[in-house]
Amino acid sequence: MPFSVLDFATVSRALSRLKEREDESIDAYFEVVDEVEQLPEEDRPSRRHRVERGFSVRLRREGRSWMASADEVTGQRFEHALRQVARVHPRSSLAVPGLRIGDLPEENLEPMEKFPTLLARAIRVHHVAFPYELRVRRHRRALQAVSEQLKSPAQMEAWYSLEWQMPWGCGGTLEVDLTREVAANVAKSMVAFFNHREAASPQSGSRRLVLGPKAAAVFLHEAVAHALEADVLAAGGRPEAAIGLPLGWEGLNVIDDPQNAPQAVAREVDDEGSPTRRRWLLRKGVVEQPLADTGWTRGSTLLEAGAGRRSDRHVPVIPRCHHLELLPGEADEADLLSLAEGGLWFNEVSWGRLDPWTGKFQLSFPWGRKIEGGRLAGAIGPCRLRGTVAELLEKILALESESHPSGAGWCAKEAQRLPVWANTPSLTLRDVEIQS
């Protein structure tokens, strides 16, 4: 880990010198980021590397916060940042001589280099051919939060992102490994996209839907996770006021558990150094614990921190989920389809969007299938699901009896892009508004 050379004691002492009152807080955040990108050969250059090391310091005092960030980890920069947030010259020295952090270890990029070939082979298995561009990225991120009292465990996340572009659309996924199985799944998605590229959109109207695990994950991420972030709740009043409110069907249990994410991206503490927890967002359809960071828990006896995330040192921490789980139900695939007879099935999602002010929600599907005779039938083209969060969550009829890791993707909130992970079953919804 790059932080084994960080002088925590000196950093903590420097932070504590800025504290004037008990109700103030001051902390520091160090990060090392490494990203390698493999692009189509026609893109010049087709291999890109990005390496970053930096820090930020934050002081919270009397309802305000001050943050200073820099792209170089040295004692001089750190002292300068502390003076920037203090805005006065403390009598005692803030010097942190010899401050430094290390690098991430070198890595074998062979899985990334071989993946395009694996994918091409996996597509050929389907006896189709089509033009596409593939971008593969390897992401690594190590972070360390330090406060005047606490040194939390360093955290490390490593994952791959895949983006493919075809003449008829685009898609992508996040994965912790690039295996043959991943190549086979990505190929399946792309081939389905190609095969259904000319499918006609369904007629607009009210329909029953089955959402496969990928689509269910995005649906819950937008409709539940974002809706229950403390800053989003605050738009309509006090975030705590949501606790105890029924939000959906009583069979709905939605949890954010960063520690239960795939091992390569599991988190013990959040980006503020607060311990993460198995947080029940909804228990039996009732709001139990919104997503919050320490900014929202100060002065609140009901909210719990541990969901603070940031995309990099230059932006503030905001509440966000990391690994969303929907607890499975009792239905098997046949049950889900028969409940939605005559309806539509979707698993791929182009995008999802929640308007926090109105609760209006949209999910866009690039293609889907009809459900006829209890089975998946002919393909349908692009369409959108529309409704309000409250209405849609009440319309869940059944959940599959098994959850699947799926629906991992990028979440962009306030221009901060972060990976989010999920483990969800398929689900059936009744009487949902579909727009062509």
Add this chain to the structure above:
Amino acid sequence: MKSADLQRLVTDLGKKGLPVAEAYGKEGRSRRLKWVSGNKEVQMLEEMGWALRAGGENGAFFWAQAGPLEPPSSWPSPQGLPLELPPLLVGQPWVEPGDLQAPLIGEGDGFALMESVNRKISADLPGARLVKAVLEDGASESRLANSEGVVGESRSRTAAFLLEAVYSREGKTVLGRLYTAEREARNIRPLALGSRLVDFLSTRLEGRPQKADNTTVILAPRVMTSLLAALEPLWCGPQAINLARRLTEADGRLASPNFHLSDNGRRPGGIFSAGIDGEGVPTREIRLVQEGRYCQPLLPWNQGRGNRGQSSGCTRRPGWRDRPRVSPSHLVLEPTQERVPSLLKSLKQGFYFFEVEAEAVLDASTLRLSIPVLGFEMENGNAKSPVRGSRLEGSVCQFLRGIEGIARDLTFYPGQGMIGSPPVLISGLNLRVP
């Protein structure tokens, strides 16, 4: 990070078998003030990083690194196609604007700006209030050196302001969002922004969706600049030429005869004005459309040949992490001398749209534009009823060739670069309710 350091790095790379190389460095500082429902955050950002594009016959790589210029112990192996870099080109002399040195806005002044907007909207529209404001005021310096002898420096200064407000009445709540950019935060006019938000919110709450076929509309600069931004595939890169050919009619015109469009990387007073672009190529004005006839797209240094058109410094690099990319700097639809009231008077029956509910979208397969708009139904030059929840639609040809009038008040909005347009009268478009 000095230019000499970048030059030394390029020379060293040549000795290590990477004869084609470009080193780019950027340092900046900004102050970001955020106000959300009464909570205030102040951020001071000091950014520093550099990037390298290097290679030879065996391909190339891109390396970007935060912090001072400290190369890694070894470079990655070049891959893919060889790298091409611009030669040293001499442009017109460039005089840097004098206001790049101005200090960043202070905390007090910045929050006072936000409070002015809040007071304005609360006073003009009881029930409305600001819920979020983010002001970022920053300055940066960038330097570049390449193996072809190009050495360049440029400075920039930008202030960006995001505002979100809500308006509640009779159990209904609507949200309004504005984004604007100036060279300096001190140039931001809070009362004018407050008025814009008031119009946005009241129209959004009171407006009703409307349908109309083959209608005439006046589009305020905010709407027209969004449409011009969506048409970027028509303005950038050699592939735009084929698209323009598809859209050009038998009379040789892409747009109506009063449509003149240009881009100028060194526009006087422009927020992104610079003597060189993101690859060190001198910037200049390029005419893209003249009297409705397509002249050429923006072409980088190695794409201007034959009858494609002239190349210019037209690549932009938002930061050190980014590769240079062809993009407008200051894309301008030329105004006329006609006043807006006379344009409005000429509108017997139609609509006036002054804001967008989301950005315009171009369907690349059907070449149709669509944009959700806010405004008023008009009759004999007077506003009749507010309109919202409607999309203005038409083919690219309908939008560009339907322009019957262009007014004189040029206003810029941020997009990919800055985009400027006066109000425009267009006929033959359709208004749809989604």
